[in-house]
Ligand SMILES: Nc1ncnc2c1ncn2[C@@H]1O[C@H](COP(=O)(O)OP(=O)(O)OP(=O)(O)O)[C@@H](O)[C@H]1O
């Protein structure tokens with residue numbers, strides 16, 4: 530592939546490995562962005578749109594997008610701030626995966642149990658900027674100066690080993706389930722930043738003519754994200770209970786109400802947040818709803 534074959538194409542950066550990679554591939558499939566990645570090449574052409582996918586480390590994507598070298602990208606909110614690119618990037622869509630928290634962690638049974646007690650000591654992290662900002666505020670509030678300020682040291686990985694190796698008094702690292710943290714004998718004492726994966730574009734796009742395509746891709750991806758977030762809930766309910774029922778399932782705009790042969794009853798169809806399904810069904814049963822059915826969505830535009 531040469532530079533000419535990329536001419537006029539929208540460049541879309543996707544994490545090439547790590548926690549976000551597989552989920553991004555699922556999104557591309559759901560949005561019908563068709564491609565074949567030959568021999569793990571880092572640039573590949575999309576067959577059914579004028580788009581080229583660029584596979585990059587998640588942490589490099591903010592600066593590529595922020596500087597306008599690529600037009601669109603997916604990465605974590607954490608690495609956008611860490612790359613100091615917030616001002617150069619527009620967050621187009623939250624994607625609902627890659628959710629975790631950057632947390633201050635210390636040995637469970639150790640003498641240090643607050644961020645204030647850790648201030649002035651050694652903190653190891655892969656997130657120097659975010660950790661630096663966080664401890665700088667605490668150092669200022671404690672009026673720590675010079676050598677007495679918190680020492681932030683960068684490591685590229687295996688951050689959780691730093692305390693056991695005697696390299697650090699505490700660490701700042703990402704936590705999702707907490708398994709990695711607990712396995713290292715650590716626990717969290719504060720949250721520096723919540724994060725999730727986001728679709729981003731440059732705040733000053735270089736190629737205005739690509740805006741309609743960016744809108745189309747955004748709308749398709751939003752459909753896939755919403756389909757993963759909602760289910761359709763259908764049930765029958767006595768007309769006299771309809772008010773109570775629709776306050777349990779108000780839908781996104783309004784529920785669909787259909788008459789049944791038995792005039793005392795109606796059928797209700799409504800979108801419900803997937804995470805609330807069990808609770809909603811319990812409440813519907815309590816007010817006498819019958820034949821409650823839940824349908825997963827493959828795709829949608831809402
Ligand atoms: N345990 C996790 N759960 C959810 N999201 C995560 C988790 N770990 C990381 N992320 C998200 O994925 C992004 C990329 O992290 P990941 O650990 O996959 O990096 P990577 O690309 O493999 O880089 P490296 O291995 O070089 O650190 C993070 O910045 C964060 O937004």
Ligand SMILES: O=P(O)(O)OC[C@H]1O[C@H](OP(=O)(O)OP(=O)(O)O)[C@H](O)[C@@H]1O
Pocket residue numbers: 547548686687702703704705706707708709710
């Ligand atoms: O709370 P948990 O569910 O255990 O997830 C947290 C871990 O996930 C990430 O690392 P990952 O496993 O992606 O590997 P990495 O250290 O190579 O980045 C992160 O750096 C933590 O170590």
